Amino acid sequence: MWKFIVRRILITIPQIILLSVLLFLLAQAMPGDALSGLVDPNVSLEQKNALREKLGLNAPWYEKYGEWASGLVQGDLGQSFRFKMPVSDLIEQRMINTFWLSLATLIITYIIAIPLGILSGRYNDTILDSSITGYTYIGFATPLFIFGLVMLWVFGYQLQWFPTSGSVTPGLEPGSFEYVLSKAQHLLLPAISMALIQTVSTVQYLRSEIVDTKQREFIITARAKGASESRVYNKHILRNSLLPIAAFFGYEITFLIGGTVFVEMIFGFPGMGQLFIESILLRDYSVVNAVVLIFGIAAILGALLSDIILSLVDPRIRIK
Amino acid sequence: MRNKLLEINNLKTSFRIGDNYYAAVDDVSLTVNNNEILGIVGESGSGKSALAFSIMGLHTRAKIEGNIFYKGQDIANISPAKLNKLRGDDLAMIFQDPLTALNPLMRIGDQIAETLILHKPEMSQKQRKERVLELIDLVRIPRPEHVYEQFPHELSGGMRQRVVIAIAIANRPDLLIADEPTTALDVTIQAQILDLIRELKNDLDSGVILITHDLGVVAEMADRVAVMYAGQIVEIAEVHTLFENPLHPYTKSLLNSVPTEGQEKLHVIQGVVPSLQKLPRKGCRFAARIPWVDASAHEEYPELHEVEPGHFVRCTCYSHFYFPDESKEAYAHGNS
Amino acid sequence: MAILKVNDLKVYFPIKAGIFNRTVDHVKAVDGVSFSIEQGKTYGLVGESGSGKTTTGRAVIGLESIYSGKVMFNGKDITNFGRKNSALRKDVQMIFQDPYSSLNPRKRILDIIAEPLRNFENLSMQEEKKRVQSLLEIVGLSPESILKYPHEFSGGQRQRIGIARAIAVRPKLIIADEPVSALDVSVQAQVLNFMQDIQKELNLTYLFISHDLGIVKHMCDDIAIMYKGRYVEQGTTADIFNNPQHIYTKRLVSAIPDINPRNREKQYHFRQEVQREYANSYNDYFDSEGLAYGLQPISDTHLVALPERG
Ligand SMILES: Nc1ncnc2c1ncn2[C@@H]1O[C@H](COP(=O)(O)OP(=O)(O)O)[C@@H](O)[C@H]1O
Ligand SMILES: Nc1ncnc2c1ncn2[C@@H]1O[C@H](COP(=O)(O)OP(=O)(O)O)[C@@H](O)[C@H]1O
Ligand code: SF4
Ligand SMILES: [Mg+2]
Ligand SMILES: [Mg+2]
Numbered sequence A: 001m002w003k004f005i006v007r008r009i010l011i012t013i014p015q016i017i018l019l020s021v022l023l024f025l026l027a028q029a030m031p032g033d034a035l036s037g038l039v040d041p042n043v044s045l046e047q048k049n050a051l052r053e054k055l056g057l058n059a060p061w062y063e064k065y066g067e068w069a070s071g072l073v074q075g076d077l078g079q080s081f082r083f084k085m086p087v088s089d090l091i092e093q094r095m096i097n098t099f100w101l102s103l104a105t106l107i108i109t110y111i112i113a114i115p116l117g118i119l120s121g122r123y124n125d126t127i128l129d130s131s132i133t134g135y136t137y138i139g140f141a142t143p144l145f146i147f148g149l150v151m152l153w154v155f156g157y158q159l160q161w162f163p164t165s166g167s168v169t170p171g172l173e174p175g176s177f178e179y180v181l182s183k184a185q186h187l188l189l190p191a192i193s194m195a196l197i198q199t200v201s202t203v204q205y206l207r208s209e210i211v212d213t214k215q216r217e218f219i220i221t222a223r224a225k226g227a228s229e230s231r232v233y234n235k236h237i238l239r240n241s242l243l244p245i246a247a248f249f250g251y252e253i254t255f256l257i258g259g260t261v262f263v264e265m266i267f268g269f270p271g272m273g274q275l276f277i278e279s280i281l282l283r284d285y286s287v288v289n290a291v292v293l294i295f296g297i298a299a300i301l302g303a304l305l306s307d308i309i310l311s312l313v314d315p316r317i318r319i320k
Numbered sequence B: 001m002r003n004k005l006l007e008i009n010n011l012k013t014s015f016r017i018g019d020n021y022y023a024a025v026d027d028v029s030l031t032v033n034n035n036e037i038l039g040i041v042g043e044s045g046s047g048k049s050a051l052a053f054s055i056m057g058l059h060t061r062a063k064i065e066g067n068i069f070y071k072g073q074d075i076a077n078i079s080p081a082k083l084n085k086l087r088g089d090d091l092a093m094i095f096q097d098p099l100t101a102l103n104p105l106m107r108i109g110d111q112i113a114e115t116l117i118l119h120k121p122e123m124s125q126k127q128r129k130e131r132v133l134e135l136i137d138l139v140r141i142p143r144p145e146h147v148y149e150q151f152p153h154e155l156s157g158g159m160r161q162r163v164v165i166a167i168a169i170a171n172r173p174d175l176l177i178a179d180e181p182t183t184a185l186d187v188t189i190q191a192q193i194l195d196l197i198r199e200l201k202n203d204l205d206s207g208v209i210l211i212t213h214d215l216g217v218v219a220e221m222a223d224r225v226a227v228m229y230a231g232q233i234v235e236i237a238e239v240h241t242l243f244e245n246p247l248h249p250y251t252k253s254l255l256n257s258v259p260t261e262g263q264e265k266l267h268v269i270q271g272v273v274p275s276l277q278k279l280p281r282k283g284c285r286f287a288a289r290i291p292w293v294d295a296s297a298h299e300e301y302p303e304l305h306e307v308e309p310g311h312f313v314r315c316t317c318y319s320h321f322y323f324p325d326e327s328k329e330a331y332a333h334g335n336s
Numbered sequence C: 001m002a003i004l005k006v007n008d009l010k011v012y013f014p015i016k017a018g019i020f021n022r023t024v025d026h027v028k029a030v031d032g033v034s035f036s037i038e039q040g041k042t043y044g045l046v047g048e049s050g051s052g053k054t055t056t057g058r059a060v061i062g063l064e065s066i067y068s069g070k071v072m073f074n075g076k077d078i079t080n081f082g083r084k085n086s087a088l089r090k091d092v093q094m095i096f097q098d099p100y101s102s103l104n105p106r107k108r109i110l111d112i113i114a115e116p117l118r119n120f121e122n123l124s125m126q127e128e129k130k131r132v133q134s135l136l137e138i139v140g141l142s143p144e145s146i147l148k149y150p151h152e153f154s155g156g157q158r159q160r161i162g163i164a165r166a167i168a169v170r171p172k173l174i175i176a177d178e179p180v181s182a183l184d185v186s187v188q189a190q191v192l193n194f195m196q197d198i199q200k201e202l203n204l205t206y207l208f209i210s211h212d213l214g215i216v217k218h219m220c221d222d223i224a225i226m227y228k229g230r231y232v233e234q235g236t237t238a239d240i241f242n243n244p245q246h247i248y249t250k251r252l253v254s255a256i257p258d259i260n261p262r263n264r265e266k267q268y269h270f271r272q273e274v275q276r277e278y279a280n281s282y283n284d285y286f287d288s289e290g291l292a293y294g295l296q297p298i299s300d301t302h303l304v305a306l307p308e309r310g
Helices: A002-029 A034-036 A045-055 A061-073 A088-120 A126-139 A146-157 A177-214 A216-222 A229-266 A272-281 A285-313 B048-056 B080-086 B108-119 B127-137 B146-147 B157-167 B189-204 B215-221 B239-244 B249-256 B329-334 C051-060 C086-089 C110-122 C124-140 C143-147 C155-167 C185-202 C214-219 C235-240 C247-255 C259-283
Strands: B003-018 B020-033 B036-041 B062-070 B093-095 B174-178 B206-213 B224-229 B232-238 B306-310 B311-316 C001-017 C022-038 C040-044 C070-071 C092-095 C174-175 C206-211 C222-229 C230-236 C295-297 C303-304
Touching: A002 A061, A002 A285, A045 C206, A088 A126, A088 A177, A088 A272, A088 C235, A126 A177, A146 A229, A177 A229, A216 A229, A216 A272, A216 B157, A216 C086, A229 A272, A229 A285, A229 C124, A272 A285, A272 B329, A272 C143, B003 B048, B003 B206, B020 B036, B020 B048, B020 B062, B020 B206, B020 B232, B036 B189, B036 B215, B048 B062, B048 B174, B048 C051, B062 B206, B093 B157, B108 B127, B108 B146, B108 B157, B127 B157, B127 B174, B157 B189, B174 B189, B189 B206, B189 B239, B189 C247, B189 C259, B206 C070, B215 B239, B224 B239, B224 B249, B224 C155, B232 B239, B232 B249, B239 C259, B249 C185, B306 C022, C001 C051, C001 C206, C022 C051, C022 C070, C022 C206, C022 C222, C022 C230, C040 C051, C040 C214, C051 C092, C051 C174, C086 C092, C110 C124, C124 C143, C124 C155, C155 C185, C185 C214, C206 C214, C214 C235, C222 C235, C222 C247, C230 C235, C230 C247, C230 C295, C235 C247, C247 C259
Parallel strands: B036 B206, B036 B224, B093 B174, B174 B206, C040 C206, C040 C222, C092 C174, C174 C206
Antiparallel strands: B003 B020, B003 B062, B224 B232, B232 B311, B306 B311, C001 C022, C001 C070, C222 C230, C230 C303, C295 C303
């Protein structure tokens, strides 16, 4: 197992390097460079060229990449063209916001998915199952941004149960109880909206795992031992079906990234997704790049996490 | 002294396909005594497993009619709780495919211990572990302590089948049903597993139902043999009688299709076992596979007849059945 | 002259381990196997699962890369021809064990059987259809079946479709890897009879792989017993069944269930006796690694793996 995990971790390193190289080359291909944002447009071409030379901007790409990458490692994500501030400063607070939003979404996703998946799988082909499966089909068919808008309109504007934008009520003392409460309140509606849509794939996955496991032969062995139906479910079917769900966890992160982009825009939630769209609209490429890099790394680490979880819980991988 | 352990009367097990129910086991009656091995043979699709699952109450979506008396109690019509008390304790089953019969995520020791937890709750943890180790040793798996901690994927097919047997015999069952227990295994391992089943029968004085499609296995193991075709028993007899004086055309056909000493040409049973929907419910079920026999020979409702004590044959056609390469006359003159 | 001659064939599979997946060792799936088959004969290869039978067959037909040794077909060295050499591909065909997975479920019977024809012969659509229909007739299926799909056939019928495909280009040698293991006895009989019939008709040679000794006895002229990649015994069918010399062969032969219930006791005691002999004399028959020794001739036709004497 350790060999598997170490090997799996080693694989992520070239993945991340490849991702960063791609992003770097993409950035190079973008119009303008670091200088265009920094210097006064009235500076002459000769002066600019001299400056470029001095700043190393005319060096071959791999040298520039090396410098850029070593900056990255130290947390230097470059400069924002528009805000004229380090990208890392721009991102920090938003990353924290998105992190909490994602965590809340994940928790709600599982709170919904596990009972629904279990019920639907255990009582498959009943009315209960049909209604749950019906919900998942609707969930698959509904675009998140439309659903988000509806939720915002109903619970935000009509019923006014939740705030309609931002991540915290301005003017509260950070760290105070009111501040935390307000944060949670701002989080809840976008998280629920996202979770309600996001959860359907997990519900269906869990349902099909259970329906599948129910028909496996070792379940018959368990019944033949004289185990009661509830024991058969708890000891054999559930355990065996939840395992692939646990492994699915890491991949949820990838879905989340896509989700946050829409949800943060709709709910005016100042997170990475919102920053991503805004930077694209403002052509703030260094920020776009940094956000994509972080998203990409998160997805790679998510996949890594999935495989590690699987190797820990599945004896067929654990014992090799 | 043999006592009647199991008595099945007019069992009918039907599966729902589309809007209709189709019987996969159709009016089967038989008995099993203790210290006796009843062999059940027939091509795949004859309903052997459906019969075994009916006895164990393992069908989840089937309609079961008729009675299955185990020591006088009708287990086809009892509550799930009562059935669970019997299953794994008095009644036990060994399955065909050792690769899928065990939970892949559970340790071998825990899988065997589960039957003890269910039926001997008074055992302490220590006693239980001792018994499990004893069982692993009993089915001749080397290094019980080590295997106890292992998972199924770490064992070979033969070893896994021994684990399945250990689970089945953990509570010394009175009735053991073995559904093709060696079909997936090599001959040398088959021989060992069969020896094991025979020893258990002798030691525990149990009744055994041994399902197989291998006539050699039946010849070596069974005391009595039931031949099944298309959901029905077509012939049932004591083992020597069945091999020396087979009467039903299906039994004869099966026996002729196995390679034996000096045999040039194997007999081919034409056609296949019909699917449940296509099975003729009226008239002879086997007639389509012996097309050379004249239609007038068949009966409309072939019934089991007792032709000599303990030897039952369905229908009366045995008196005039012949193979295509035999002449009708030769057969009629008692030349078998 | 022998149509197939295999000399000291070795097929090794690498075992990978460690973080960098380096090859640390080899599985010696086939470890020094030699045999030859005469034209028109059936040569049986028997052994427990994992003994290397399939690998041997696949290596002969070029589906497995050969570590060392030599394979001669009709006097030509074909060891490293691989599957690319079309003459070999045409003359040597294979029938696979599982009639359910060996036919592509999305292809019509016409396309399945015509596949080798398309590779080797330039036939018009009309000719091709005729050939396939006549092949279906040879294997006892209705010529109208050409437009059906594999799932519309039973296991025995599918296996016969597999045979039709194998004989389509009139091969000289057929490697049959457990052709009836997945089938019921009644269907087994059908396929076996059929294989014997076409053998006579087309003067085919079979390399017949099986773990079922009863069937091998019925089908084969010569038999080799394989264990852990090596031969333990080779001889005519009579040599192997009437005069087995290696303890492993004896054990295998004694394990076959006897179809006569009167022999039950005898068979049981015989088996016990062989088992005792196996336990007592294991070291006389296997080397320190538990592998068979080299073959020693004990008659013109009979070879047994025994330690060298003297
Ligand atoms: N759960 C089921 N639903 C529908 N048909 C079934 C089911 N189980 C078995 N059958 C059918 O019943 C017949 C008998 O099957 P089975 O008892 O498995 O035969 P055997 O064990 O003799 O090979 C077959 O035609 C099979 O397709
Ligand atoms: N592609 C492969 N890679 C690694 N090992 C293999 C491969 N194919 C077969 N083996 C190993 O080679 C040995 C012989 O296998 P095989 O030829 O399939 O045996 P048989 O056909 O007699 O059952 C087995 O130990 C098997 O695990
Ligand atoms: S004659 Fe009787 S048993 Fe024989 S095939 Fe017909 S009905 Fe069946
Ligand atoms: Mg069955
Ligand atoms: Mg093989």
